[in-house]
Amino acid sequence: MASSQGSYRTGSLVRSPGSPRTLFNNVMTVVAFICGALAIIPLIAVLGYVLFRGFSSLNLDIFTQLPPPPLRKGGGIGNAILGTILMVGIAALISIPFGVLAAIYLTEFSNNRIARWIRFATNVLSGVPSIIAGVFAYGVVVLTLRNLGLGSYSALGGGFALAILMLPIIVRTTDESLQLVSDDLRQAATGLGATNYQTVLQVVLPSALPAIVTGATLSIARAAGETAPLLFTALFSTNWPRGILEPTASLAVLVFNFAISPFRNWQDLAWAASLILVLMVLITSIIARWATRQKVY
């Protein structure tokens, strides 16, 4: 046994900056740092430019006025802000209850085989390009409304398309957060004579609430910025939203429409709309974080 033993380099304890493995170590650290720095350049550049261009065209009218005709000064994008809030709201109303209940079924009640298939399906759904969700919403909502004579392009269709995009994010984050809740807690509640739903609603869900809210916020942030599925479900409008069955403006589509227009005043409005969109997402996240921090023990 002893004869087959290998040996190690016998060196001193003093640093040797020139040794190959020290050199390799230092070079790789520098390369990793450069890559890390490069990765945040796009983020800083995009946010910085949006802030810079957006702030210069920001004023009170932006929030209260309708878009002006081309080449006319003034005006705002109030209808698009309202439209985005309206459609994201519709999407949240549809997707959050569905998604959370689906996740509760997955973690708490389903057997493993069914759960695996549903998880697989939601993962596939989260990878579906957003324009496909738009086509689906067009087929399900827009064409149905048209056949019923109730309208066609509408906030309802846009909200439905966004809900489909939000659903897998909510299911997955809720599912994961529920799985992280310790079984000890479920047993404690069951041991006190709680029914399944008393356990889930009063013990498991409150423990997982911060993570669920984070997931819902993420999905809202994603939905608010979507353009493609809204192009042929909600279309666009230069008027105030009058109901959920009317074509409705949104910030994302407004940015798309106005940014490619040749008119300077529209382009400025597109910058303002971009900034407001970014701020809306930011404020939503901050409020969600703040609201859940209060209740957590």
Add this chain to the structure above:
Amino acid sequence: MSTHIDTANDTRTILRTEGLNVYYGTFLALKNIWLDIEKNKATAFIGPSGCGKSTLLRCYNRLNDLIDSFRAEGKITYQGKNLYGSDIDPVEVRRRIGMVFQRPNPFPKSIFDNIAFGAKINGYKGNMDELVERSLKQAALWDEVKDKLKQSGFSLSGGQQQRLCIARAIAVQPDVILMDEPCSALDPISTLRVEELIHQLKEHYTIVIVTHNMQQAARVSDKTAFFNVEPTEKGGRMGYLVEYEDTQKIFNDPQQQATKEYISGRFG
């Protein structure tokens, strides 16, 4: 709470186990258990790891129902009713037969709400403040927490958390309290306090306690059941009851060789 139905001629028995076999899937985990738990006594289950003492404990409040592969044969009667009868609601069983777990597991709620939770879900009618105070006093925790009832249950020490869990179990006014190694995660001083508590609780409740600590069994229990385990041909492990007697008798004059060896520390 105190009404008990006389089944056999023995009115002191509250839980009667008759020929119980427990299976996980196809594996027999507990074989042919006959064991009567007496009312207002503390009964200790001791034995080596894997002998099924916790499994048996969890049969008494049907907590094993949460395990998909679990199956029980035979009968467990509680005040004359078969707990595994088709007309029995396990949710109701668990209010009458409470449980304290190995690791303290308070809810992520305030100390007050930890106690009030069980009362609320079971439709308690009465003054909640009084119930919380009474339960915490019975669990010998009131003086330590009376000024911070709104604080999280997690803010307490491990021993306090376990007493909070005991208070939580008491609050739903059970007849029986099952304790699954309640002190194994606690330091010696907290253990002592919980043991003192068990002595006090015996006056009002029937206690069944699983423990790995033989001194603890000797200190707190009136009767002791010794379980052992043996490998089965199919590669599983099957637990069975070796001896069930007054604690004094088990520790001073065990009748079975295996019991004698186990309590003298020669195996397990």
